Amino acid sequence: MAGKLRIRDVERIVVDVPFTARCQEWNAREVWQWRISEVIRITTDAPDLVGYGETLPHYTWGRVTDEAIARVKGGNPADFLGDDTLGAGLQMALYDVVGKALEVPAYRLFNLPRIREWCAISWWNIDIPPEAAAAEAKEALARGYTAYKTKARPWWDVYEQVRAVSEATPPHFSLELDWNQMLINAGNATPVLTELDRTGRVAIYESPIMQRDVEGLRQLRSKITHPIALHFGDPPFPTVTRGEACDGFVIGGGVARTLQQGALAAAFEKPFWLQMVGTGLTTALSLHLGAVLPMAQWPAVNCLNNYADDLLVEPLTIAGGYARVPEGPGLGIEVDEEALVRYRMDPPYELPKLRLLLSVAWPGGLVRHYADVHQVWAEAFQGSIPAQARGVTMRVTADDGTSEWATLYARAQRAPVQDRAA
Numbered sequence: 001m002a003g004k005l006r007i008r009d010v011e012r013i014v015v016d017v018p019f020t021a022r023c024q025e026w027n028a029r030e031v032w033q034w035r036i037s038e039v040i041r042i043t044t045d046a047p048d049l050v051g052y053g054e055t056l057p058h059y060t061w062g063r064v065t066d067e068a069i070a071r072v073k074g075g076n077p078a079d080f081l082g083d084d085t086l087g088a089g090l091q092m093a094l095y096d097v098v099g100k101a102l103e104v105p106a107y108r109l110f111n112l113p114r115i116r117e118w119c120a121i122s123w124w125n126i127d128i129p130p131e132a133a134a135a136e137a138k139e140a141l142a143r144g145y146t147a148y149k150t151k152a153r154p155w156w157d158v159y160e161q162v163r164a165v166s167e168a169t170p171p172h173f174s175l176e177l178d179w180n181q182m183l184i185n186a187g188n189a190t191p192v193l194t195e196l197d198r199t200g201r202v203a204i205y206e207s208p209i210m211q212r213d214v215e216g217l218r219q220l221r222s223k224i225t226h227p228i229a230l231h232f233g234d235p236p237f238p239t240v241t242r243g244e245a246c247d248g249f250v251i252g253g254g255v256a257r258t259l260q261q262g263a264l265a266a267a268f269e270k271p272f273w274l275q276m277v278g279t280g281l282t283t284a285l286s287l288h289l290g291a292v293l294p295m296a297q298w299p300a301v302n303c304l305n306n307y308a309d310d311l312l313v314e315p316l317t318i319a320g321g322y323a324r325v326p327e328g329p330g331l332g333i334e335v336d337e338e339a340l341v342r343y344r345m346d347p348p349y350e351l352p353k354l355r356l357l358l359s360v361a362w363p364g365g366l367v368r369h370y371a372d373v374h375q376v377w378a379e380a381f382q383g384s385i386p387a388q389a390r391g392v393t394m395r396v397t398a399d400d401g402t403s404e405w406a407t408l409y410a411r412a413q414r415a416p417v418q419d420r421a422a
Contacts, residue, residue, distance in 0.1 A: 005101050006045045007077055010069045010090065013039040014057075015311075015343035016351065017279060022135065023306040026128045028354050029373045029396065033058035034306070036349055037279060039340060040064060040089035042077065042097050051077070051097025052335045054281035054311075055089035057349060061253040062087040077101075081109060084254025091255060092285050092331070099330035105288065106331055110259060112292035118322035119290035120147065121283075122176065122273075122299035124306065127151035129393065130164035137165045140305065141173055146321030147203070147299040149176040149273075154380050154387055155360045155394045159195070166201045176273075176299070178206035182380045185209050186216040188387040193224045204229055204298065206250065211235060214243035221247070229273065229298070232261045241268055248298060252276050255289070262293035271297040278302065280310035283323070284331040287316070291325045311339050355399045357409050363391040367419040371412035379416065 016035050019027055027034065034056055042051040055064055064087035072080050077094045078101075080086060086094070099106045107114055123140035125133065127150065137148050148165065152158045158177065165175055177196070183189040189208045196202045206229045209216055214235060221228055227247030230240060240246055251261045252275040265272050274296050276286040283302040290296040299321065304310060313334040317324040326332025358370040368385070370376050379385045386392070399405060411417050 005049065005076055005078070005097075007042055007072050007075055008045050009043045010073060010093075011041040011043070012064070013041060013340050014345055014347075014349050015039060015340055016345045017311065017343055018308045019306050020308050022128075022132060023125065026126055026132065027306065029126070029356060029358065031059070031126055032351055032353065034277070034303070035351060036345070037311070038064065038089055038349075039281070039311070039335070040093045042090075042093045044077070044097060044101075046101070049097055049100055051093040051095075051100065051330065052281060053089035053092030053094070053096060053285075054278050055087060056278055056282075059277055060088050061257075062091075064088070064090045082256045084256045088254070088282075092281065095255065095285070095288075096330035099332075103329045105325070105327055105329060106285065107288040107291040107325065110255070110289070110292050112259070114291045114325075115294055116291055116325070118324055119274075119287050120297065120299040120321060121145065121304075121318060121323040122147040122149040122301055124148075124301055124303045125150045127153040127156055129156060130160045133161050134164040134168040136305075137173065138168045141169055143305070144318040144320065145305075146172055147174050147176065149178065149206075149299065149301055152177040152179045152182075152388075153376075154182055154385055154389070155358075155376055155392055157390055157392050158192070158388060159390060162196060162199050162201055166199065171200070173201070174203040175201050176204040176206065177202055179208045181207045181210050182377075183208045183387050184381070184383060185213065186220045189220055190223050192388045193220065193226075197225045202226060204248075207231065211245075214239060214245045217245040218243055221245075227271075232265070232272070237261075237264055241270075246270075248272050248295075250275050250301075251296075255285075258289055259293070262289070262296060265295045266293070269295070271295045273298045273301050275301040278304075279307050280304065280312040280316060280333060281331065281335065283310075283316060284326055284333045287323055287325045288331070309336075309339055309343070311336055355409060357397045357399075357405065357412065359395045359397065360385070361393055361395070362386060362389055365420050369408055369412045369417040369419060371409055375412075375416055 040053040249272040
């Protein structure tokens with residue numbers, strides 16, 4: 001069948017998939033556009049063979065271009081497997097339809113033996129206050145997760161976040177923390193990570209300091225007991241391995257790149273997270289890759305839990321901290337066509353940004369107001385705010401219609417506003 005198969009059409013279906021209520025509240029600051037998913041539907045000259053894929057256009061390793069769609073139309077889908085230039089959703093849909101044509105699961109198309117039937121998977125959140133993190137952790141546990149990856153930020157008390165999650169979950173429930181380099185240097189990071197080491201809950205630290213600081217990372221590793229993860233390729237892989245800068249990686253992207261980076265990690269016995277963000281479609285592809293990559297041992301980061309709908313007729317099976325690799329042909333899932341109709345959106349494919357005032361308060365009475373989260377990011381990287389203070393917290397205030405709110409927001413849009421707590 002696959003040898004004669006031809007692609008008849010490629011359809012884009014853009015949907016606005018709602019977040020869960022708690023995720024909607026906190027994602028609104030920074031990743032509100034992740035609700036938008038472009039589902040690719042490939043139809044072929046065999047009426048029953050249809051392939052599906054997914055791109056988050058506002059968070060993707062590769063958008064699907066009109067040129068890419070034109071290039072595959074009329075062709076045999078098997079001829080395009082492994083071509084990362086096609087973009088996320090189109091490439092995913094090709095693996096789905098070829099697997100269906102051959103009546104094999106997608107992992108059989110990677111030319112590697114399957115080594116696991118279940119893949120470790122993590123719950124994920126953007127940075128949130130301790131009480132929200134504890135609520136998320138309790139829900140994660142109830143839904144079969146035992147690992148929770150979240151953002152650590154200088155505007156939240158990370159010790160309090162870890163304490164709250166620890167009190168809400170049993171000892172086998174672990175946390176992985178991602179600073180996105182905001183601890184800046186080993187001098188800032190060492191006291192923070194050595195104290196977190198003693199909690200018994202934090203399993204992995206991602207990008208705690210500048211990834212380019214190979215010597216600082218090497219020194220930091222010598223002082224802590226839990227692994228450090230870096231995004232693969234920054235710095236270059238040979239530099240990281242020679243400099244002993246990390247214990248493992250974050251890997252994601254196109255299928256060809258993921259398989260290549262996974263092979264390099266395996267050659268040097270470095271575990272990694274598969275990071276592929278999306279609904280049930282993207283999570284399914286991640287599981288197929290995890291099935292064949294030996295060092296994909298850390299819980300995969302798919303952010304599936306952020307969505308109120310996975311776009312699937314039957315959900316993926318998650319239990320005991322692991323997700324079962326689908327065994328059906330292609331991605332092994334059935335896309336919910338009714339959901340695609342229900343959430344379909346019209347162009348322009350953008351969601352409005354909420355007007356939010358972000359007020360960060362430190363012990364001692366210092367308060368700084370921001371109109372955009374990237375203002376806080378900039379000050380963190382400048383070293384203009386404390387790297388990781390105890391007792392720090394962020395208050396998020398939506399436009400309440402008052403002149404006081406509007407005046408402060410307008411000032412903060414120009415530059416962060418420093419204040420003292422009442």
